[in-house]
Amino acid sequence: MTWRNWARSQSAEPREVHAPVTAEDVQHVVERVRARGGTLRPVGSGHSFSGAARPDDAQLSVDGLAGLLGVDPERRRATLLAGTKLREVPALLAPSGLAMDCLGDIDSQTIAGAISTGTHGTGLRHPSIGATVVAATLVSGTGEIVRVSETERPELLPAVRLGLGVLGVLVDVTLQCVPAFALQAVETTLGLDAVLDDWMGLNERTDHFELYWFAATRLAATKSNTRVEGPLRPRSTVGRFLDERVLTDVGHRALLGAAALVPALAPSVNTLAARAMPRGSFTEPSHDVFTAPRAVRFRELEYGLPIAAVPEALREIDRALRRADLVLTFPFEARASAGDDAHLSTAHGRDTGYIAAHRWWREDPRPLFDIVEPILLAHDGRPHWGKLHSLRAPELAERFPGFSDFLRARDELDPDRTFASSWTRRVLGD
Structure with missing residues (x-):
């Protein structure tokens, strides 16, 4: 059996594949593999690029x-089994009037995977998903x-909140939730320099x-989301289909294909893509605004920087790409999140700005990443564990x-590796 991740950047032929349904099943698997000296x-869901x-x-x-194991409504906490997909959580929490505080842009x-690799969303007052693990x-x-x-064992929480799957197999997690809320979304295209000049203010x-x-x-195509209680002003079914499928899926795929065939078209393709990204305002439940389908496969590198370093780092990347005459047809993404205490978090001890570089999966990402990564490292960057990077x-x-x-x-929980x-x-390391 061949395993591949979503981005098609990783594959393997596992000797054994196990699918436990209880904690005891997990115990038996670990004991069996350990007894024969295996790993x-x-x-x-295989959404890590690394x-x-x-x-x-x-x-x-x-x-x-x-699935959902239970809810503590007074403390606004929910206990979920580790294999629960993020897209399943809103319906599970709805009867209790709760929601996850923040989500990334896919669900x-x-x-378990989101926590183990440091998945984060946006917002200076809102840390990563793992930071909400109590x-x-x-x-x-x-x-x-x-x-x-x-x-x-509270001393282990900062390790478990981003464990990379090396501390143990997560069976369930309890999340600190918030009352369910809506987001008023405003999406528009603005001048890049004006946005970078006001980067801190916007955040x-x-x-x-x-x-x-x-x-x-x-x-710069921008997305500004404000937390509100209502009323909802959702996109129409047709409008949502255009936003999520035509403009950002089918349309983007067509533009990528055109630029791959005729590289000279890339600058014009990028301008068209920036202007064609969804624009307007709507108010929907938080999970419907935070996330969107990602049908176009890509490879990604992302680093967390001190938040104030983002504008200059992006400007340096722009200058470096122009010198290299390398024009891309996938956008860079910049966002920010609150600091947290997880030992391996990119946001450990500091509010953090993120810069992500993407390359269509049918194109070699190395020329891009070789330019971008040294710049992010020079700005005290820390690589996202679920994304591609070169560090050891x-x-x-x-x-x-x-x-x-x-x-x-790790030495305590997995001494035999x-x-x-x-x-x-x-x-x-070993």
Whole structure:
């Protein structure tokens, strides 16, 4: 059986594939693999671009561990099985009037996968999904069921909130939720320089702000989302179809194909794409605004920087691409999120701005990433664990203040490296 991730950047032929449906099933799998001296990697929906889920030996799917275990309405907390897809959570929480505080721009991941790789959304007052984890149950590398919470092994929470699948197999997580809310979305295309000049102000004034910049243009497609209680003013069915399928899916795919065939068209294609991105205003439930389908496959590199460094880093990238005469047909994305305490978080101890570079999956991303990555590193960047990057353990240890603390938690929970792989050895060491 061949396993491939969504982006087609990783593949493997696992020796064994396990699909447990209970914590006891997970225990049996871990004990079996450990007894024969093998290794095991947990996998969710395969939306990481990096090799985080790629196994060298056995693979364990968490898809069978799905659903809502319970809600604490007074404390606004929900306990979900680790394989629950993000897109399933709104309906599960709706009867309790709760919602997740923030989401990224896709909802295909499992809760476990999103937490384990540091998935984040936007907003200076809103940290990553993992930062909302207040408790978790996992099966360690020695086959023990370990409960971590504010009162049970609380010292492990900063490690579990972004665990890379090397501390154990997550079975369930308890999230700190918020009352369900709507978002008033305003989408428009503005001049790039004006947006970068007001970058800090836009993030401070707006609950959730992000921009998309197409190389070789001076245009930024912006999304500003404000939290409201209502009333809803949703897009029409036709309008939503145009936004999510025609303009950003079918239309973008056609533009990518045209530019690949005739590279000289790329600047014109980018200008057209920037102006064609959805524009207007609407108010919908938070999960419908935060997320959108992603049918066009791509490869991605993303770094978290000190938030004030984003404008200059983007300007340096623009100058470097022009010098290299490299024109792209996939936008850069910039957004921000609140700091948190997870040992391996890109936002550990600081409010963070993110710059993401994308390349269509049918194009070689290395020429782009070789230009962009040194610039982001020079601005004290930390790579996203679920995205592509070139760093190894010694370099990562210098950039993540909690790196050694995380390794100590790993030594305790997986002393025999049952959850190791070639990827974990590259980014964490032996």
